[in-house]
Amino acid sequence: MNAATALIAEDEPLLAHALAAALGEAWPELQVLPPVGDGRSAVQATLACAPDVLFFDIRMPGLGGLDAAAELADAWAGTGKPFPALVFVTAYEQYAVRAFDAQAVDYVLKPVQPARLARTVQRVQAALAARALQAGTAVPDAVLAQLRALLMQPACASAEPLRIIQAGLPGGAGVRMVPIDEVLAFDAADKYVRVLTAGDDYWLRTPLRELQQRLDPQVFWQVHRGTLVRAAAIATVDRDAAGRLHLALRGRHDRLPVSRVHAGLFRAM
Amino acid sequence: MPPTASSPLSGTSSLLAVAGRGLATVLLCAVITALLALTVPGRWDQHAVHSFGIGLTTWAVIDGGRAWLTRGSAIPWPLGWRGWVLVAAGTSLGFVAGTMLANAYGMHTPGSDQSIRSGRAGYSLVLGMLATGCMCLLFYGRGKAAHLEAAIARAERSATEARLQLLESQLEPHMMFNTLANLRVLIATEPARAQRMLDHLIDFLRATLGASRTGSHTLADEFARLADYLELMAVRMGPRLTFALELPPALAGQPVPALLLQPLVENAVRHGLEPQVGGGHVAVQARIEGPHLLIDVTDTGAGLAHVHEPGRGHGFGLAVVRDRLAAVYGAAAALAVRPNHPEGTVATLRLPLGTLPA
Numbered sequence: 086m087n088a089a090t091a092l093i094a095e096d097e098p099l100l101a102h103a104l105a106a107a108l109g110e111a112w113p114e115l116q117v118l119p120p121v122g123d124g125r126s127a128v129q130a131t132l133a134c135a136p137d138v139l140f141f142d143i144r145m146p147g148l149g150g151l152d153a154a155a156e157l158a159d160a161w162a163g164t165g166k167p168f169p170a171l172v173f174v175t176a177y178e179q180y181a182v183r184a185f186d187a188q189a190v191d192y193v194l195k196p197v198q199p200a201r202l203a204r205t206v207q208r209v210q211a212a213l214a215a216r217a218l219q220a221g222t223a224v225p226d227a228v229l230a231q232l233r234a235l236l237m238q239p240a241c242a243s244a245e246p247l248r249i250i251q252a253g254l255p256g257g258a259g260v261r262m263v264p265i266d267e268v269l270a271f272d273a274a275d276k277y278v279r280v281l282t283a284g285d286d287y288w289l290r291t292p293l294r295e296l297q298q299r300l301d302p303q304v305f306w307q308v309h310r311g312t313l314v315r316a317a318a319i320a321t322v323d324r325d326a327a328g329r330l331h332l333a334l335r336g337r338h339d340r341l342p343v344s345r346v347h348a349g350l351f352r353a354m
Numbered sequence: 355m356p357p358t359a360s361s362p363l364s365g366t367s368s369l370l371a372v373a374g375r376g377l378a379t380v381l382l383c384a385v386i387t388a389l390l391a392l393t394v395p396g397r398w399d400q401h402a403v404h405s406f407g408i409g410l411t412t413w414a415v416i417d418g419g420r421a422w423l424t425r426g427s428a429i430p431w432p433l434g435w436r437g438w439v440l441v442a443a444g445t446s447l448g449f450v451a452g453t454m455l456a457n458a459y460g461m462h463t464p465g466s467d468q469s470i471r472s473g474r475a476g477y478s479l480v481l482g483m484l485a486t487g488c489m490c491l492l493f494y495g496r497g498k499a500a501h502l503e504a505a506i507a508r509a510e511r512s513a514t515e516a517r518l519q520l521l522e523s524q525l526e527p528h529m530m531f532n533t534l535a536n537l538r539v540l541i542a543t544e545p546a547r548a549q550r551m552l553d554h555l556i557d558f559l560r561a562t563l564g565a566s567r568t569g570s571h572t573l574a575d576e577f578a579r580l581a582d583y584l585e586l587m588a589v590r591m592g593p594r595l596t597f598a599l600e601l602p603p604a605l606a607g608q609p610v611p612a613l614l615l616q617p618l619v620e621n622a623v624r625h626g627l628e629p630q631v632g633g634g635h636v637a638v639q640a641r642i643e644g645p646h647l648l649i650d651v652t653d654t655g656a657g658l659a660h661v662h663e664p665g666r667g668h669g670f671g672l673a674v675v676r677d678r679l680a681a682v683y684g685a686a687a688a689l690a691v692r693p694n695h696p697e698g699t700v701a702t703l704r705l706p707l708g709t710l711p712a
Contacts, residue, residue, distance in 0.1 A: 096591075096594070097532065097535075097536060097590045097591065097592065098592035098593075099536050099539045099540065099590070099592070100532075100535055100536060100539065102539075103535075103538075103539040122594075122631070123631045125631070126631075144528070146594075146628060146629050146631045146633075147629065147630075147631050176528055176531035176532045176535060177527040177528050177530075177531045195531060195532065196531075196534060196535035196538040196539070197535075
């Protein structure tokens with residue numbers, strides 16, 4: 086059996102090298118690839134080299150560890166290789182540490198201590214051995230479910246529910262007050278968020294995460310890193326040849342992609 | 355938007371307040387009844403009906419009208435002309451109702467006046483107005499005192515909360531654990547550097563947690579504390595953070611409020627450089643312009659329009675600095691934030707030169 090390979094994604098250089106050194110002690114046969122410092126590079130390196138284990142820091146510039154894992158889940162269908170074992174590295178995540186307790190995805194606290202790392206290494210080795218027997222290339226459902234749980238924002242109890250959106254008109258022509266009931270979806274573009282209605286589209290500067298804290302999660306579902314959709318406005322959910330899901334909204338022609346992590350929301354009853 | 359005065363406790367306490375005012379009104383009516391009985395001919399019980407009729411009606415109209423007019427408002431007295439109209443309406447209605455009641459009572463009671471004669475009517479109207487005026491002033495005064503006391507208590511609570519929040523944010527766990535993680539690595543690989551880093555951490559924590567927060571120190575000390583923070587972040591971010599601090603020797607002794615610049619530098623690093631994959635540069639520069647001290651905090655980071663992390667954004671740090679400036683200097687100091695070219699942000703603090711205002 087070939088030696089297992091690992092990729093470390095960590096933006097603080099001292100910590101990246103320390104983790105590599107600690108892994109060298111705990112798992113000498115593991116080949117550690119050169120570390121990357123941000124989520125985008127982590128996605129590219131993983132797709133290029135297909136490592137067996139990923140050690141992702143949660144907070145990184147640009148794309149964070151959780152979002153990078155979600156993007157990899159989306160992109161994995163074409164690679165034909167088994168999905169890597171995922172280990173998240175975190176200094177302090179008050180709400181997420183409990184979410185890590187499930188088996189699908191493991192975590193390591195910073196500063197990395199040898200005893201805890203040894204336990205993680207054992208679990209990863211066991212997971213890799215089990216995976217070798219399965220020879221499947223799909224992303225395990227348990228991993229997707231856990232990523233979805235980790236990506237959910239903690240509820241902000243003090244946030245006022247959103248009733249009217251002050252949205253910009255296209256071309257900066259002014260502002261329109263859009264009642265929340267007219268909004269079908271929010272779709273994040275580069276530096277702004279598109280507001281989709283049955284009529285025109287508008288735009289907002291508020292980040293999607295901030296909007297999400299003021300919206301009822303039963304009414305607006307997150308279906309992608311940058312997309313919130315009013316569940317009641319979804320007309321159909323189709324699966325394409327590659328197995329990816331797309332939504333069609335009532336009264337609109339365009340279709341919105343659903344990421345693999347959130348695809349579990351749309352199973353037939 | 356004034357906060358509404360509702361709370362689970364205000365229901366019971368306002369019932370008690372109403373009962374208190376009712377009791378005071380009843381007592382006053384009793385006193386007036388005694389006064390009328392002694393000075394004006396007629397049966398004392400008719401005087402009682404007259405006095406209580408006027409008094410209780412006036413009170414009911416004014417207190418009820420006040421409560422209805424100010425529902426949902428923080429101030430429990432209608433402002434401006436409404437207050438005067440309310441008192442006038444209460445007095446007149448009270449007078450009319452009280453006199454009608456007294457007359458009706460008189461009809462059914464033998465030996466009493468069938469109708470209150472006009473002279474006596476005038477007398478009782480004046481008495482009624484005086485009594486109403488005094489009671490309104492009394493109740494208004496007590497109500498205002500209670501309202502102000504409640505406002506003070508609220509302000510104290512929010513000041514305590516703000517101090518707690520500030521402390522919590524200074525001890526931000528993410529910052530602490532990442533810094534300690536880096537320190538742990540250096541102890542094994544570069545012990546001398548680890549010691550220097552630990553010294554910076556100790557000085558940073560001492561300044562953050564210590565009583566010096568509310569005091570002032572020299573600009574040289576301020577720059578030293580900023581250097582502590584930036585050195586710690588530089589170990590963590592490696593080549594992604596470079597910084598420069600420029601303090602002309604002439605300004606080294608200038609007093610400034612302690613850690614005034616800290617939130618600006620934190621903004622530059624956390625919201626400017628950290629989100630940017632390549633990182634960037636932070637510069638803090640002090641100079642004199644006429645009678646003013648100008649301090650620029652410049653970064654080459656993501657800029658103001660950047661979509662920031664959830665939680666405390668850019669604006670919180672700026673608000674903290676502006677509040678401190680207002681508290682210490684009043685209108686004599688200012689903070690201006692504008693985009694840096696080609697990228698990033700510049701925050702400029704303008705302070706008057708010389709000793710701090712008392």
